[in-house]
Amino acid sequence: MSPTTAPAAAGTATTEAPVLLDVRGLRVDYGQPGDPLLAVRDVDLQIRRGEVLGIAGESGSGKTTLITALLRLQRPPARTTAGTALLHPRPGQDGPPVDLLTASRRELRALRWERLSVVFQSAMNALNPVHRLESQFIDTLAAHRRMSRTDARAHAHHLLELVGIPASRARSYPHELSGGMRQRATIALALACEPDLVVMDEPTTAVDVVMQRQILAQVQRLQAEFGFAIVFITHDFSLLLEIADRLAIMYGGRIVETGTPAELAGDPRHHYTAGLRDSFPPLRGPLVPLRGIPGSPPDLRTAGIGCSFADRCAGAQEDCRSTVPPLFVEGSRAHACLHPVGTPAPSSPGGRP
Template sequence: MSEPMLETMNDDALLRVSGLRVEYATANGPVPAVAGVDLTLAKGEFLGVVGESGCGKSTMLFGIAQLLNPPASVTAGEVWFKGENLVAMTAKSLNTLRWRDFSVVMQSAMNALNPVHSIGRQFKDAIKAHAKWSDTQVRARSAEVLELVGIDPVHLKSYPHQLSGGMRQRAMIAMALLFTPDLIVMDEPTSALDVVAQRSLMAQIKELQKQLGFAVIFVTHDMSLVSHFSDRLMVMYAGQVVELGRTRSVFDAPAHPYSKGLLDAFPSIRGEKKRLTGIPGAPPNLAKPPSGCRFHPRCPVAMDRCKADVPELYTVGAAQARCLLHEPAPVSVEVES
């Protein structure tokens, strides 16, 4: 690690992503799906990542976990995890860290289990790949993590098709907890579940996090899902972070017009009835993103300069927002005559 990075890392920083850029190679040239993402995750923190489909959420997650496959690749940036740059690590070194230090729960994870092996066999394979445990230790730990997610250890003998969708999803989370990692990244793990099962699983994940102390990056397109569970919220649009702040602050006073549009698209169970407005138009083609602010073609408060000036992430109270409405006023300097 270089000296400047050592100076910027603090004791609470478990993960630090700097300038992450992920591109897809195409016949017409590279397409940037993630364009310069920066984020810091503290130990034990729950970070929610939201945005429309195609905004780069999952690609960013795969870039952080170094799970990208061609034609996608990290073309710039660094991912520092516990003092090591994952982008510069070899595949062998990464395999040593995965499951042991950080785990990944994929989208539709309940379908990721091998249908021809029992749950216990799949847990055993994961453990044996990273540790030299006896069969007794493997059985004990497998039963322990199943109980953590509310599943009777008798189901270690069950096959995936013998479990409900919610149970398979929880079994995948149990597998991610086998080595009690410091970080678990989740890519829409509740997308295949009904609303009741979603809320139950989210409550269980939050309770496990409090109990075991691991950090979470939770990717979803449903803002309401993370409203009560995440500590901070990252809103992405067209491959960029457009807002980042405390979850409650983002919900109570969204600083970016896109964040407000997402919130207005979800009904509230409290207060007066309001017509859902949604966001007009469609996300841009990332091969040819709009000039200036990428959201300006759909923004209800866009100014003429939004078409030309590229906004940075400006500080808005305790949050950050990529909107020219929050650009600091230039400081005038008086020159004495």
């Protein structure tokens, strides 16, 4: 329990590592032609090799829409109407980057599992309920690695053991496993072909905190070993502060702030980030009254002009309702706020207790 400082885990190099995925101007529309409903608006995002990028946002903020667009898993009526997402080749491998948003089905098939994989919130839905656990690994490995079934089975057992599932459970059906085991199995499956990027969409939301901690510790250990990058999506800002190298905060379909956990927790610039931080009561230290964020999440149908957080924002001014704030870059961090936290405002104090 003592808050002794532990040395940061290895592999947290972020700024120096080469860019793995470079997203520019991504826009996703759920509306009809002529009647747009933008769930993701002009998102720019860079993911570097081996880093953990946390994307925090509430329901409707666009975080899942963003990654289903990037992974080309989106379903109508969602349409990607603008943007590029360049996946750069592995170091030492030649070739131009691939734009995930325009890649052909054939190109995508070569990239999935091999370079990109995904872990969803509901492991029960991600695993096929009528197949034994190991056969789902064998199918993947046989399709992508041309392994014999015997080799694939041995490798499947190895992968399961990496996440703490004994080989004796490999012939279980998904329903015979606990929720935590199923989620760990889907993580092992995502790592089967040693991808460069693993997208995790609320991977621990459905499990208890003790299991969550165990899964995260395993993921961090595996990441240190294999060096894959992680995009970790969750509404749990406090969890991201602990596990991410870099954070992106989404609100109303936009990225409103990016930075390191220490920057966003210690000195948030966007009022939404500050409010989000103050929505999680601390487990240690003094207890102070927290307010959460007043008001309701934005309605994407009516959003458009101005900052979508203006209606709930303590620091909002006239221009916030008429100007969409661009992303202001300040060194390694960025924010999309015209009157950031800590700047003097005539109508309201900027800082929070």
